[in-house]
Amino acid sequence: MKQLDFTVRSNEQLNDQTHLLKVAPWGNEQLPEMYPGQFVQILVENAPHTFLRRPISINFIVPEKNEIWLLVEAVGEGTRKICELRSGERLNLLLPLGNSFTIPSLPGNYLLVGGGVGTAPLLFLAKKLHESGYTADFLLGGASEKNILQRSDFKKYGTLYYTTEDGSLGEKGYVTHHPLLQDKKYDFIFTCGPKPMMEAVARYASERAIGCEVSLENLMACGFGACLCCVEKTKRGHICACTEGPVLDINELTWLD
Amino acid sequence: MKQLDFTVRSNEQLNDQTHLLKVAPWGNEQLPEMYPGQFVQILVENAPHTFLRRPISINFIVPEKNEIWLLVEAVGEGTRKICELRSGERLNLLLPLGNSFTIPSLPGNYLLVGGGVGTAPLLFLAKKLHESGYTADFLLGGASEKNILQRSDFKKYGTLYYTTEDGSLGEKGYVTHHPLLQDKKYDFIFTCGPKPMMEAVARYASERAIGCEVSLENLMACGFGACLCCVEKTKRGHICACTEGPVLDINELTWLD
Amino acid sequence: MKLRNPVMTASGTFGYGTEYTDFMDLGRIGGIFVKGTTLEPRQGNDYPRMAETPSGMLNAVGLQNKGVDYFVEQIYPVIKDYNTHMIVNVSGSTVEDYVACSEKLVGLEKIPAIELNISCPNVKEGGMAFGTSCSSAAQVTRAVRDVFPGTLIVKLTPNVTDITEIARAVEAEGADSVSLVNTFLGMAIDAESRRPKLSTVTGGLSGPCIKPIALRMVWQVYHAVSIPVIGMGGICNWQDAIEFILAGATALQVGTCNFIDPSTSVKIVEGIEEYLLRHQIDSVTELIGALEIP
Amino acid sequence: MKLRNPVMTASGTFGYGTEYTDFMDLGRIGGIFVKGTTLEPRQGNDYPRMAETPSGMLNAVGLQNKGVDYFVEQIYPVIKDYNTHMIVNVSGSTVEDYVACSEKLVGLEKIPAIELNISCPNVKEGGMAFGTSCSSAAQVTRAVRDVFPGTLIVKLTPNVTDITEIARAVEAEGADSVSLVNTFLGMAIDAESRRPKLSTVTGGLSGPCIKPIALRMVWQVYHAVSIPVIGMGGICNWQDAIEFILAGATALQVGTCNFIDPSTSVKIVEGIEEYLLRHQIDSVTELIGALEIP
Ligand SMILES: Cc1cc2nc3c(=O)[nH]c(=O)nc-3n(C[C@H](O)[C@H](O)[C@H](O)COP(=O)(O)OP(=O)(O)OC[C@H]3O[C@@H](n4cnc5c(N)ncnc54)[C@H](O)[C@@H]3O)c2cc1C
Ligand SMILES: Cc1cc2nc3c(=O)[nH]c(=O)nc-3n(C[C@H](O)[C@H](O)[C@H](O)COP(=O)(O)OP(=O)(O)OC[C@H]3O[C@@H](n4cnc5c(N)ncnc54)[C@H](O)[C@@H]3O)c2cc1C
Ligand SMILES: Cc1cc2nc3c(=O)[nH]c(=O)nc-3n(C[C@H](O)[C@H](O)[C@H](O)COP(=O)(O)O)c2cc1C
Ligand SMILES: Cc1cc2nc3c(=O)[nH]c(=O)nc-3n(C[C@H](O)[C@H](O)[C@H](O)COP(=O)(O)O)c2cc1C
Numbered sequence A, B: 001m002k003q004l005d006f007t008v009r010s011n012e013q014l015n016d017q018t019h020l021l022k023v024a025p026w027g028n029e030q031l032p033e034m035y036p037g038q039f040v041q042i043l044v045e046n047a048p049h050t051f052l053r054r055p056i057s058i059n060f061i062v063p064e065k066n067e068i069w070l071l072v073e074a075v076g077e078g079t080r081k082i083c084e085l086r087s088g089e090r091l092n093l094l095l096p097l098g099n100s101f102t103i104p105s106l107p108g109n110y111l112l113v114g115g116g117v118g119t120a121p122l123l124f125l126a127k128k129l130h131e132s133g134y135t136a137d138f139l140l141g142g143a144s145e146k147n148i149l150q151r152s153d154f155k156k157y158g159t160l161y162y163t164t165e166d167g168s169l170g171e172k173g174y175v176t177h178h179p180l181l182q183d184k185k186y187d188f189i190f191t192c193g194p195k196p197m198m199e200a201v202a203r204y205a206s207e208r209a210i211g212c213e214v215s216l217e218n219l220m221a222c223g224f225g226a227c228l229c230c231v232e233k234t235k236r237g238h239i240c241a242c243t244e245g246p247v248l249d250i251n252e253l254t255w256l257d
Numbered sequence C, D: 001m002k003l004r005n006p007v008m009t010a011s012g013t014f015g016y017g018t019e020y021t022d023f024m025d026l027g028r029i030g031g032i033f034v035k036g037t038t039l040e041p042r043q044g045n046d047y048p049r050m051a052e053t054p055s056g057m058l059n060a061v062g063l064q065n066k067g068v069d070y071f072v073e074q075i076y077p078v079i080k081d082y083n084t085h086m087i088v089n090v091s092g093s094t095v096e097d098y099v100a101c102s103e104k105l106v107g108l109e110k111i112p113a114i115e116l117n118i119s120c121p122n123v124k125e126g127g128m129a130f131g132t133s134c135s136s137a138a139q140v141t142r143a144v145r146d147v148f149p150g151t152l153i154v155k156l157t158p159n160v161t162d163i164t165e166i167a168r169a170v171e172a173e174g175a176d177s178v179s180l181v182n183t184f185l186g187m188a189i190d191a192e193s194r195r196p197k198l199s200t201v202t203g204g205l206s207g208p209c210i211k212p213i214a215l216r217m218v219w220q221v222y223h224a225v226s227i228p229v230i231g232m233g234g235i236c237n238w239q240d241a242i243e244f245i246l247a248g249a250t251a252l253q254v255g256t257c258n259f260i261d262p263s264t265s266v267k268i269v270e271g272i273e274e275y276l277l278r279h280q281i282d283s284v285t286e287l288i289g290a291l292e293i294p
């Protein structure tokens, strides 16, 4: 873990609410080693109502450019201020935080299910799986076509499937209604998105005894294990979503009990 | 008094710390009538440590352009944020607030003494005196040449004299050491600037029985008479610097007691 | 006393209403709690009386006012025609002060209520001291109750271990309502000059910084008494207002935030109206104390 | 107990120090108050445990910890080599709990002091209740004093009418120092869902929002007792630290602000050093209680 200043290299608006920020260390320090599922804590400046840092997943890494991507949806003041950052501006991060998705040790049928901006950590995961020589399917869901982000990036690493609530892209409905889930047998599922979606995916996986990891978005104060505010109730008691998570195996969770 | 949104037409940096903002009503509403010595209360946005509005004098009015000038020195977060405003940005003002300098009813020898950014309300006063057909002298003091602001503007309305602490412009020393004060007999003095300067000017005026008005910069919470925080102890008790001031006749003050 | 709506303005932050007429329509709000009024005129404390703090401010005004006689003779005639409820905030140093001051307000047709300020932290001789013990709070309430027939609101201080105790004590002595909270006793220092920022060293803390504590106290008092609770402490927008109502406030007072946006109270009235529409709630009274605890 | 410098970190905000080693050099600060430790392991409260508030936060952690035995066996061996003072914050629900827990810490060479937390607002069975009455505060202090020979610091709650009273009571029973303040009991509501933001409804308020009140209490307690006062409540930078020292704090604890900048405490150490140089003051002890009241 480090506390480092970054410079915004670019800030691209992907839809009404969501921006992709590409950032690199301000002083060109070497980026620490990072794994998919990990996140950063952003210090939000000029935001009178944002007292604490804001956790944002590591969306992607470009090691050659010493660059991190952050995919941020503006839902409140903190994320709005992050989305308003301009190229050349500075931001202070703690990183990398949390555990990471488990990269399988054998080839198999892997599925990544993301909803809305919950696809953020999955792009980095997709790349790592690809680098490990695995092929994966990506099932991305959202309210509408414009909410399914970074499709061309995902395409490089596997096959894409979509659902949208309004039917504007792919199947109409929720991700768990996609025929893919009936047609194909997966060995492991990774998921991140709104809690109801992750619950549905977890239930699907659990019923079929498919291994599954979810990425939690519990409220956090510190992000590095000091405050004990972000706890998730698991079968082995309260664990910190920021250090022992955000990625958890669904067998640890009590969601389905 | 009104609460109005304004748009920043221009923001010119005059020295390291001081900016001149020219602002006009956002919706092109007609500016209310305003008098020299009055001030505005600025809502400072994006400033986590600036809870209250910030009082700033009306530096100048250009009625033809429906425009107000604000001369702002960045001394803390609030004024720094104001100085960082860009053309086209919005700011919310309460205005006009406070009483005003007394425009004399007869011609005479008038002197305006300003220190640092305390010259702000004097430019508007200079113009009004000039419009009333009076000539005035302006004695402007500052740490160094770069702190003596808006000289070409003042020049239009009277004769300028300077003092600087480092001698880089005009006489070296404080305003009250300027030979002008020994050489010429004034009928009335208007002054605004750091409190020690105003006290020295008040003492000078009082000793010579010259009428004198000072403009106070008491700490304010509301700026329009509601909180009673900005009081000045006067010979007739506590008065509100924001409604019964900021301009006070030195005979009311207890400074020299 | 029936209110047009639950949004009122807090004593000491809204002058006599007059200061706000340029910025808003007083007829849009439920009522105005006018400045702290005492039997005798008071010069208040020395300057400086104010310090900005994180999300709030300290004040040490010290009940500057021209006394109740001046109020009755000079101010009442002006404000009595305002199209909203005018409530006088009464302060004092002795029980006799409170009683004498309240008596002078009896019979002023347009003053339907008074608010007994037993919680001002800024005057040495009393104020807050009354509000920090059940017995003195009860005593002053009873004494005023005996002379004031109108609606009697008692304003509580948050600077106590158990505010419900005080609330119950004043309820028992005939208070028609309690309002809370007054300011928290606080302090600010200038590190460079090594001096206090207030002439009085300590002062009263108000603004959004105190909201979480004020909200908790309103919730506790709501569950402890059966008279209506008037909530305040850092209310700046309709969300804050709804939160206080859910916690148990029948009505609200907007204080410090009036300084930042003088039309805050009217914006809150509008925000509550929209909230009710959006949630299809007929009356705001349905929300009082309606916090859902899962 | 002699400190390298007056800057320490507050219990429950700094884990066991381990969490911060990546961000700062623990050897630069005066000491670390480790997590609230209880006799038995505690799961703490349900999620959600946190709500952001204006310039602060509410927490309802509820003393989650693995118990004092686990501390002694598993954690102590790791942290005993840290190059700073490690102080254990002891909590409990009964006097016997406090005593039994404290006894287990006797003789741990690298634990020079314990801090009795009689002020946690987040556990039903006790904690804060001890800190809100002089007699129970005195009783638990005495009982622990009898078994713990090291430095005994008692941590006071601000949720009281008169904190000096409690401070004097624990001083009389042998406390070597008092630390203040713990969190203020507060509450947050989500207006849209009409639910409390914390699983426990109420929680503890901390951060810069409480600084003015905490500073006032430190100043009052400094004038009421003769043992050293450890000040805290919203300290985020060296200015805040100097203010607490001027108000009477011999040492400080940095809490919530560690979350925002994990190196806050070291930056404060450096800021104080520069302040002393700039003002040509030999030792920070000259500033303790040195507030100049004009
Ligand atoms: C490990 C982790 C990784 C995350 N990764 C991303 C990411 O890559 N991209 C992204 O856009 N967002 C991500 N989030 C969510 C993001 O942190 C929140 O949206 C953000 O903190 C909201 O801050 P705000 O000031 O904009 O909104 P606020 O004004 O604080 O809140 C706005 C609304 O969002 C809700 N909210 C706030 N924080 C959270 C949260 N943590 N989870 C769920 N709801 C919340 C609030 O209750 C409120 O209703 C992540 C969260 C976690 C814990
Ligand atoms: C009626 C009036 C008219 C003013 N006109 C102007 C003007 O035209 N141009 C201009 O640049 N400034 C003017 N000021 C001063 C200006 O309001 C303050 O400099 C400003 O409020 C400081 O805010 P800040 O957030 O930048 O600084 P802060 O961080 O709040 O304070 C920085 C430092 O400035 C001191 N300070 C803050 N407010 C005042 C004040 N009102 N008087 C003296 N010291 C203060 C603080 O004690 C602190 O030491 C005026 C003040 C008043 C009352
Ligand atoms: C400048 C100022 C003056 C005040 N004067 C009084 C007063 O005279 N009487 C009183 O009962 N309360 C007084 N108060 C307290 C407020 O009425 C209110 O209880 C408190 O500020 C909390 O609400 P807020 O956080 O919305 O401001 C004053 C508050 C401020 C800020
Ligand atoms: C998340 C959190 C957990 C805390 N846990 C404890 C604790 O276990 N024991 C204790 O005495 N104080 C605890 N506190 C209180 C702090 O030690 C400190 O007294 C308080 O937060 C005020 O300081 P601050 O405003 O600098 O945070 C906790 C505070 C927070 C924010």
Ligand code: FES
Residues within 6 Å of the ligand: A219, A220, A221, A222, A223, A224, A225, A226, A227, A228, A229, A230, A231, A240, A241, A242, A243
């Ligand atoms: S957010 Fe602080 S421990 Fe996880």
Ligand code: FES
Residues within 6 Å of the ligand: B219, B220, B221, B222, B223, B224, B225, B226, B227, B228, B229, B230, B231, B240, B241, B242, B243
């Ligand atoms: S600043 Fe509020 S009365 Fe003058």
